[in-house]
Amino acid sequence: MTSQENLDQHTRDIIQHHFSPETGCPFWLKWAEEHWDPRKEITCFEDIAKFPHFQDEWLRDITNEEWVPKAFAGRPFNVFETGGTTGLPKQRVGWDDYKHDYEMFSDQLDDDAFPKGGNWLMVGPTGPRRLRLAVEHLANHRGGSCYFVDLDPRWVKKLIGRKEYDQAERYQRHVVDQAVEILKHRDIKCLFTTPRLLESLSERVSLPGNGIRGCFCGGTTMTPQMVRFLVEEVLENKALFVPTYGNTLMGLACSVPLTDDYSVTYYAPQPRAVLRVVDPDNTQRTVDYDNYGRVELTTLTKEFFMPRFLERDEAIRRKPCDRYDWDGVGDVRPFGVMEKKVIEGVY
Amino acid sequence: MATIPSIPILRRGEVYHSLDQQPIHAIGTEAPAALLSMANSGLVKRDLNHVTASRDALRAIPAADLMQMCIEAGDHFLNGTLPVGEEEIPQSPDDYVRSLSSTSGLPHALIRMNMKKLHEVFTEMPTIMRGLTRGLDLGVLDKGYGSQEGVPVSYSANAEALSVVLPSNSPAVNALWMPALVMKIPVLLKPGREEPWTPWRVIQSFIKAGIPKEAFSFYPTDHDGSGAIIRRSKRVMMFGDDATVSQHAGDPRVEVHGSGKSKILIGEDRIDDWEKYLDIMVESVSANSGRSCINTSAILVPRHADAIAEAIAKRLDAIKPLPFEDADAKLSGFANPKFAEYINGAVDDGLKEEGAHDVNAPIRGRERHEIYQNMHYLHPTIVRCDSWDHPLANREFLFPFASVTEVPQAEMLDCIGPSLVVTAITEDQAWIDELLECPHIDRLNLGAWPTNRVKWDQPHEGNLFEFLYKRRSIHVATLAHV
Numbered sequence: 001m002t003s004q005e006n007l008d009q010h011t012r013d014i015i016q017h018h019f020s021p022e023t024g025c026p027f028w029l030k031w032a033e034e035h036w037d038p039r040k041e042i043t044c045f046e047d048i049a050k051f052p053h054f055q056d057e058w059l060r061d062i063t064n065e066e067w068v069p070k071a072f073a074g075r076p077f078n079v080f081e082t083g084g085t086t087g088l089p090k091q092r093v094g095w096d097d098y099k100h101d102y103e104m105f106s107d108q109l110d111d112d113a114f115p116k117g118g119n120w121l122m123v124g125p126t127g128p129r130r131l132r133l134a135v136e137h138l139a140n141h142r143g144g145s146c147y148f149v150d151l152d153p154r155w156v157k158k159l160i161g162r163k164e165y166d167q168a169e170r171y172q173r174h175v176v177d178q179a180v181e182i183l184k185h186r187d188i189k190c191l192f193t194t195p196r197l198l199e200s201l202s203e204r205v206s207l208p209g210n211g212i213r214g215c216f217c218g219g220t221t222m223t224p225q226m227v228r229f230l231v232e233e234v235l236e237n238k239a240l241f242v243p244t245y246g247n248t249l250m251g252l253a254c255s256v257p258l259t260d261d262y263s264v265t266y267y268a269p270q271p272r273a274v275l276r277v278v279d280p281d282n283t284q285r286t287v288d289y290d291n292y293g294r295v296e297l298t299t300l301t302k303e304f305f306m307p308r309f310l311e312r313d314e315a316i317r318r319k320p321c322d323r324y325d326w327d328g329v330g331d332v333r334p335f336g337v338m339e340k341k342v343i344e345g346v347y
Numbered sequence: 348m349a350t351i352p353s354i355p356i357l358r359r360g361e362v363y364h365s366l367d368q369q370p371i372h373a374i375g376t377e378a379p380a381a382l383l384s385m386a387n388s389g390l391v392k393r394d395l396n397h398v399t400a401s402r403d404a405l406r407a408i409p410a411a412d413l414m415q416m417c418i419e420a421g422d423h424f425l426n427g428t429l430p431v432g433e434e435e436i437p438q439s440p441d442d443y444v445r446s447l448s449s450t451s452g453l454p455h456a457l458i459r460m461n462m463k464k465l466h467e468v469f470t471e472m473p474t475i476m477r478g479l480t481r482g483l484d485l486g487v488l489d490k491g492y493g494s495q496e497g498v499p500v501s502y503s504a505n506a507e508a509l510s511v512v513l514p515s516n517s518p519a520v521n522a523l524w525m526p527a528l529v530m531k532i533p534v535l536l537k538p539g540r541e542e543p544w545t546p547w548r549v550i551q552s553f554i555k556a557g558i559p560k561e562a563f564s565f566y567p568t569d570h571d572g573s574g575a576i577i578r579r580s581k582r583v584m585m586f587g588d589d590a591t592v593s594q595h596a597g598d599p600r601v602e603v604h605g606s607g608k609s610k611i612l613i614g615e616d617r618i619d620d621w622e623k624y625l626d627i628m629v630e631s632v633s634a635n636s637g638r639s640c641i642n643t644s645a646i647l648v649p650r651h652a653d654a655i656a657e658a659i660a661k662r663l664d665a666i667k668p669l670p671f672e673d674a675d676a677k678l679s680g681f682a683n684p685k686f687a688e689y690i691n692g693a694v695d696d697g698l699k700e701e702g703a704h705d706v707n708a709p710i711r712g713r714e715r716h717e718i719y720q721n722m723h724y725l726h727p728t729i730v731r732c733d734s735w736d737h738p739l740a741n742r743e744f745l746f747p748f749a750s751v752t753e754v755p756q757a758e759m760l761d762c763i764g765p766s767l768v769v770t771a772i773t774e775d776q777a778w779i780d781e782l783l784e785c786p787h788i789d790r791l792n793l794g795a796w797p798t799n800r801v802k803w804d805q806p807h808e809g810n811l812f813e814f815l816y817k818r819r820s821i822h823v824a825t826l827a828h829v
Contacts (some may be wrong), residue, residue, distance in 0.1 A: 165578055193355070202392060224367070225365050
């Protein structure tokens with residue numbers, strides 16, 4: 001079966017699951033009643049275009065119980081949050097998706113750089129985020145334990161929004177201080193953090209010098225120049241750098257090994273999630289290869305169905321590669337970054 | 348120059364080619380005049396942690412030698428062919444003028460004037476240093492201590508480097524950081540978006556004259572990178588508006604060069620002879636296309652304001668947009684059309700308030716804002732204000748603009764507010780005594796002297812030596828052999 005046939009079959013299965021009264025969730029069942037029956041209309045992934053764009057406000061305004069598929073009834077759910085700098089954050093319920101996603105990701109990791117049995121350190125947003133459980137599961141899945149240093153990105157965004165840069169830097173130092181202590185006194189081989197925190201850590205200690213062999217990073221824009229800087233100077237060309245693109249709603253898109261131009265291309269974990277790069281003025285249209293467009297995400301798991309969500313990012317549509325037989329997204333950056341100032345903070 | 352230069356980052360003098368290449372366009376075209384290597388903020392932060400080696404390179408050279416190198420660098424700057432970009436493309440003085448004009452909108456004649464001014468900064472460095480250090484023997488900086496007029500003195504550096512966030516609007520601002528090299532303090536420069544040319548050429552001139560390349564770091568960067576420079580540097584010089592100045596007020600690390608609000612005041616004793624001072628007023632308002640903080644933005648007189656405003660306006664009307672290459676071109680365009688629109692709108696908004704009128708409007712007979720040969724210009728404008736309280740009376744804009752207001756001499760010093768330069772045309776000794784006591788005036792010219800003319804032995808907007816060094820108490824006892 002080709003990857004496209006696999007995706008089409010998976011799409012039909014997921015639609016059947018979410019829109020059948022025996023297995024679906026109240027939200028989508030009600031939606032089908034008020035609109036049309038996707039079980040009849042959706043025969044392949046391309047048909048997903050018949051759905052309107054998923055509105056992420058629904059994840060804030062509609063109770064979490066509405067999103068529980070009947071197939072999961074009776075199992076307490078995890079609540080994972082996203083956003084929430086002000087007001088009620090958006091929430092996604094989940095059970096095992098994060099484990100599947102990160103086990104898939106684990107299969108892509110280089111065992112020399114991320115040795116089996118090696119301990120991990122996560123420096124970044126923990127709290128109510130999927131990432132916290134996911135990284136620990138990844139470490140455990142690979143036979144290691146995970147240490148944590150928390151960073152609250154909502155507080156950082158508030159500080160930056162108020163132009164309290166000094167406070168933001170002090171908070172960052174506070175986070176880095178804690179991470180440095182763990183690196184110095186515990187046997188850590190693998191690291192997950194954000195690019196900015198990675199830079200700050202390396203200003204304090206040599207990361208390879210303290211045992212780090214691999215680092216996977218995510219959460220914000222990484223220009224080729226920034227990636228090169230992280231590889232050559234921050235990780236001293238000694239530890240492997242693995243950029244990732246992901247969020248609570250998708251899971252984790254992997255990058256292919258970096259080349260000399262340090263341009264990062266991510267490939268969604270198909271068929272569980274699909275990324276398209278669309279024309280922002282006509283989102284039915286996928287942009288041509290090597291052109292920028294807005295990133296559109298469709299999540300297709302038995303826990304969560306989310307069609308055509310427009311991410312707040314733009315990216316270059318890249319061609320399939322040897323490892324991934326579907327489109328990639330390259331040089332991701334905040335949507336409209338050329339027109340407006342976007343607060344990214346340390347996240 | 349046929350080839351487009353790629354202007355790199357300099358990391359303690361070492362060329363670094365960034366993967367983030369941004370074009371600077373020649374104005375009015377889509378053709379890039381250069382490619383700029385943009386530094387990511389992490390790279391800048393990392394380098395700021397390693398500036399000691401740069402300072403060591405300068406400390407190893409006697410200050411007197413650095414001074415000679417500086418003087419020699421002046422000739423390279425004005426007359427030499429210097430390498431530009433990673434390709435080391437030979438850049439003659441004419442090439443420099445053309446490149447800067449194409450991206451900044453400055454007419455060639457004004458650039459050449461600024462070149463001469465910068466050349467003087469190089470060659471007049473002994474005078475400048477005497478002024479900044481009040482005649483300190485620079486050997487004190489070599490040894491760390493010495494004496495001045497029989498008193499033991501010692502100075503320690505406040506920072507291992509001086510960071511400078513430069514604007515794009517006037518090449519002469521580079522004069523402000525150049526003395527740091529002779530003071531043995533390396534520089535870390537962030538050039539303006541449209542103007543990497545001048546700091547690059549100044550650096551190359553210094554290096555050719557023998558100053559170690561390690562003393563120069565050069566980081567074209569974005570807002571994020573600029574923020575890192577400002578927050579992480581122990582001493583930083585930057586340029587900005589009143590809001591920027593107030594944002595950093597009280598921070599001893601930061602010296603903000605903001606608006607100058609420079610003024611000409613004519614006393615009761617001289618006002619009836621105002622026509623004698625017309626040349627000075629016109630030059631003060633319009634030199635360097637009104638772009639400097641030392642340009643006059645307000646003229647306060649006890650009477651004859653209408654006649655004075657009319658006479659200056661007529662003279663300024665002769666300053667018109669001309670082709671860049673025209674030797675008579677004195678008016679600069681705006682590389683960013685939005686600046687021209689914003690400034691013009693601000694003037695118009697002010698004029699909507701009763702009590703002021705644009706004296707130039709009927710003389711020029713057209714809009715203040717004009718697009719000429721794809722370039723946006725603002726015609727010189729004199730505004731006659733009925734009262735000092737009018738919102739345009741004490742405003743400064745980036746083109747030849749000034750208000751003329753009648754204010755009784757006795758009230759002038761109470762109302763002028765912070766003023767970078769004041770030229771007071773008077774021989775009234777009692778008023779001169781008051782002027783000397785006035786805390787709002789940074790530089791005082793007594794008599795008929797344009798505000799825009801600088802004297803090299805006088806500090807400008809703060810004293811760079813005092814910014815970079817602090818005096819420490821010292822006692823050197825003879826070592827006893829025990």
